[in-house]
Amino acid sequence: MSVDQERAVPLGATAYWTASVRAMEYARPDRLISDPWASALAGDVGAAWIVGRSADRVAPIVLRTRYFDDFLQRIVTEHGLRQVVLLASGLDTRAYRLAWPEATCIYELDQQAVLEHKATVLARANAQPTCDHRIIAADLVGDWLGALAASGFDGRAPAVWLLEGFLFYLPGALLERVVGQVAAAAAPGCWLGFDVINSATLAHPYTQEWLAMQLAAGAPWIGTLDDPVGFLAARGWRASLTQAGQKDANHGRWSLPVFPTTMPGVPHNWFVTAVKDL
Numbered sequence: 001m002s003v004d005q006e007r008a009v010p011l012g013a014t015a016y017w018t019a020s021v022r023a024m025e026y027a028r029p030d031r032l033i034s035d036p037w038a039s040a041l042a043g044d045v046g047a048a049w050i051v052g053r054s055a056d057r058v059a060p061i062v063l064r065t066r067y068f069d070d071f072l073q074r075i076v077t078e079h080g081l082r083q084v085v086l087l088a089s090g091l092d093t094r095a096y097r098l099a100w101p102e103a104t105c106i107y108e109l110d111q112q113a114v115l116e117h118k119a120t121v122l123a124r125a126n127a128q129p130t131c132d133h134r135i136i137a138a139d140l141v142g143d144w145l146g147a148l149a150a151s152g153f154d155g156r157a158p159a160v161w162l163l164e165g166f167l168f169y170l171p172g173a174l175l176e177r178v179v180g181q182v183a184a185a186a187a188p189g190c191w192l193g194f195d196v197i198n199s200a201t202l203a204h205p206y207t208q209e210w211l212a213m214q215l216a217a218g219a220p221w222i223g224t225l226d227d228p229v230g231f232l233a234a235r236g237w238r239a240s241l242t243q244a245g246q247k248d249a250n251h252g253r254w255s256l257p258v259f260p261t262t263m264p265g266v267p268h269n270w271f272v273t274a275v276k277d278l
Helices: 003-008 012-026 038-050 055-079 112-124 144-150 172-185 205-216 228-233
Strands: 083-087 105-110 132-137 160-163 191-197 237-243 269-276
Touching (some): 038 112, 055 269, 132 144, 160 172, 172 191, 191 228, 228 269
Parallel strands (some): 083 105, 160 191
Antiparallel strands (some): 191 269
C-alpha cells in the first residue's frame, strides 16, 4: 500500500475518540445521544483522549452525531427507504441504539480490526441490533462497492448513505473519489449525508489549535471540499448545507459564534444532505 493509501485509510484510533464523546454525552441527564455501550467501546484509548476535554470542546461531534441520527431516521420513516449504508462506520452503534422500521437493513463497512472490536464489546454486553445488521470488512482504497454488493445490498433500490466523521482524514483526490463513487453508484431516489470541511479550515487562525492536536495525535485533517453542493449537482444530486450551531444543529449546546453557512474565507465544517433525482 502506498503512503497516500496508508494515510487515506480512516485511522482506527479516531473511532475510539468518537466513542468516548458519546460516553461523555450518555452520562449527561440532558443527553442528545443515548449509547450505553460507548464507554466500553471507547476503552483505554478513548478514555485517555477525552481527559481534560470539556463538553463545549466536543460539542461539534455531539451535534454532528445527533444531526445524522435524526437525518437517517427521518429519511427511512418519511421516504420508506429500508437500506442504510454506513461507510467507515467506526464504533458507531446506530444499528443498536436507534429504533428502526421493520425490514430495515443496515450495512456497516470499516476496517476488520475496528469491526471485530465492536462486535466483541457488544456481544459481551448482550446487545442486540434493532434491524437486520450486516457487517462488511472493507477498505476505501479497495473494492468496497463489490464487498457491499456481495453482502446482499440491492444497488437498484433506493438507500440512504452516510459518510460521517472521516472525510477530512482523506487526501483530497481520494475524498472526491469516495464521494463520487457513492454518488455514481447510488440509485435514483437515494439520500446521502456526510460532513466535510472547506480549505479555509486548514489555514484559519480560529482552527489551528484543533488542527495541531489532530496532527500531534497522528490523525491530521487534510481532506477538503469547497463546493459540495456544486460537486453533487454535477452528478445529479440536490444538496443542502448546515453546520453545528445553526438552528437545525444546535440543541442549545453551541456557545461559539456561528458563521453564515456559505460565508467565504472562513472555516466551515458542513453537514451535507442530498437526494439523487429520479
